Amino acid sequence: MQEFMRELYQDRTGEPDTLAVIVAEKTRQDDAATDYFDSILLVVKEAGEKSWEIKHYEYDNMKTAMHIVSTSQVEEWLAHSSNRRAIDWLLNGRIIFDRNEYMKNFKEKMIVFPVEERQTRIGMEFSKLVRRFADGKSLYYEGHYLDAFNQIVHALHHLARLAVIERGYYPEVTVWQQVRQMEPEIHKLYSELVTGKEPLEKRLELLLLANEFELATKMRMGSAHLLSIMEEKDEAWSVDELKERVAFHDYSLDLSILLEYLVKRGLVDIKLEETKGRTINHRKYIVDTYKKKVASH
Template identity: 80%
Template sequence: MDEFMRELYQDRTGDPQTLAVIVVEKSKMEDAATDYFDGILLVIKDKTSKAWEIKHYEYKDMTIAMHIVNTTQINEWLANSSNRRAIDWLLNGKIIFDRNEYMKNFKEKMITFPEKERESRIGIEFSKLVRRFSDGKSLYYEGHYLDSFNQIVHALHHLARLAVIERGYHPEVTVWQQVRQIEPEIHKLYSELVTGTEPIDKRLELLLLANEFELATKVRLGSAHLISIMNEKHDAWNVDELKERVAMHDYSLDLSMLLEYLVKKGLVDIKLEETKGRTINHRKYIANSYQDMAASR
């Protein structure tokens, strides 16, 4: 295996655009972490290279998947938690080439998880949590219990990832193992929903109440990123301005629902602005924290 791997990556290390090479070997007979290949070669290149290439190789009875990924794509995966297997490879893979200690510094940054990045990730997970919970609650009251179940499971996943990020860690593939140690109460909610023996409608009824409580306790934490953006401006925002501003943070799709939720919770106020029609008003939004600061000046 080592010789097979070496033959595949040795030419890559001579390329000045290659920053690091990481190896992940299959740990058991059926290992989804390596996409059922015997090994993964993760080649990290600088941002000027192609975003992401995959190559599959076979030698005798061994298979290798090579992922050639640039730093922009890596950072996007990290920011959006959109490829948790890759995060697992970065955290736990064996570094076999590291130009100018790029990977060493990168891993240190991952482990320290800078506060600014953490706040943005929490905002993303919270907005998705609000969306999934709201959809699940609506489906429950319409009597669509299986569809509601699916949405609430997703909501709990976002709640779990939010809890992990809050403690300063990146959510991994085994997020529930992380949560069991960090916030066992959330792990218990998930277990009760998935493995409980009561009828599905009863399990959902209890979980909706518990989820409502968890949302309320996380609302200031989860909205901190959006509120900080809203406080950048002295006046109220219209929804399109905010959508453009948060687009890079991956929660513009859930922005309308998130704003409505924060209005209900009293963290965001509505400011009406007259249109040419006079009887119709534009609806704009201003963070309460900004109004509080302005009043105290």
Template identity: 50%
Template sequence: MEDILRPIYQERASQANTLGVIMTEKMQKAIPATDTFDAVLLILVKEADEPVFVKHYTYKDKKAALHIVTDKQLREWILLGSNRKIFDWLYNGKVLFDRNEYIHNLKVELREFPFYGRKLKMGIEFAKLIRRYMDGKAFFENRHYFDAYNHIVHSLHHLARLAVIENGFHPEVTVWNQVKQIEPEIMKLYEELVNSQEPLEKRLELLFLASEFLIHSRTKQGITHLADVLAQKDEWSIHDIMNHEELHLYAVDLSMLLEYLIDKHIIEVVNAETKGQGIYHRYYKLKKKLS
């Protein structure tokens, strides 16, 4: 496949804007890294009019995909975990072109996983975990067991990803394979939820109890980044929190995370008077620094 695609990537590699070219070929039908394509050509560029540009090609009975991605978009995917296939491409793809060791240095950075980036990634993952857990619990309490099941499965997935990050690794496409080695306790919970012969209501009840403990034990690590930011000033409005250059990455999960931390007495609400009688502005304050 490389010979077939050579004219395409060589043309791009000759451009000064191109940082690197990686090709990933389909190895197993069970692994969705190439989205069923026989090959994926990833071309990384400094900048472009569009952060992602995709083209599809056909050659006889083969098909290939070309992804042109900016460095900024790539780093956002790595930080937010919003495109998990990118890790497979970077780790397992064949490097066809590497300007000034850009891809080599990127792989070193991924392996070393700088601690600050890890803290931020843990915070984002913890917020997703809390969102799924709290929504699932609400469905369970209202006897919507299938919806609760859906949410608890997702919350376990976020818990698994959080455990992988805590241990200094990036969660990959096969995250459960990673967790099996790193945190077998979480894997056991997942297997009990999926494989148990107990009635669904009983399975969920046990899982919520077990998850409560695991979430509690990870709260300190999970909110380190958020706490570091909130400690920078005494009180925060929700507008300031949601528009902070790093906290906005928590997106829609941020409000739920704040409410969870208020319930756990880690954040306190400070009311400030408005012109309306009995109506107060609501501000947020880190109640205690994490030891």
């Protein structure tokens, strides 16, 4: 097996744009972390024609998947938590090639988690938390308890990731294990929803109240990124201007509901501007600096 693996990655290490090669091996027969393959070879390149390429190999009944990824793809996965398995391979896989200590520096960055990047991730997770909670609440009051359950479970996942990021760590695949150590109260909420003995309707009712409290508790931290963007200018923002501004940060889809939540909580004010029709006004948004200052104390 080792010879087979070496034959696969040896040529890659000779290519000048290859920065690192990592291997992740399955730990048990049905290990989904490696997509049921015996091993994963992750080849990180400086650039390439494709940002992510996958090749499957087999030798003597042993299966290996090779993922060839660009550094920009790795950064995207990291920024958006869009491929946590790959991040797990990068963090916990065995390094067999490391040009100019790329992987060593990458892991150090994972430990440090720059403040600016952290604030962006918090904003993204908070907007998704607001959306999932609002959807779950609506479905609950409509009597669709199983659908509400699904939304609240997702809301709790975003709440868990928020708790991890708040403490300066990247959420890993085993996020609930992280949360159990960092914020056991949130872990308890999840456990009560999933394994509680009470009827589903009752569990949801209790969780909605707890979630409402957690949302209010995390509001100042969760909205800091959006509010800092809005403070870049003194004038009010149209929703489309804000949508374009936050599109890169991956929460433009949930922007409208997040703005309404902050309006209700008093951190954002409405400014009405006349249209040509006069009786109809454009609705624009501006940070209430005084209320924000009061909320921060």
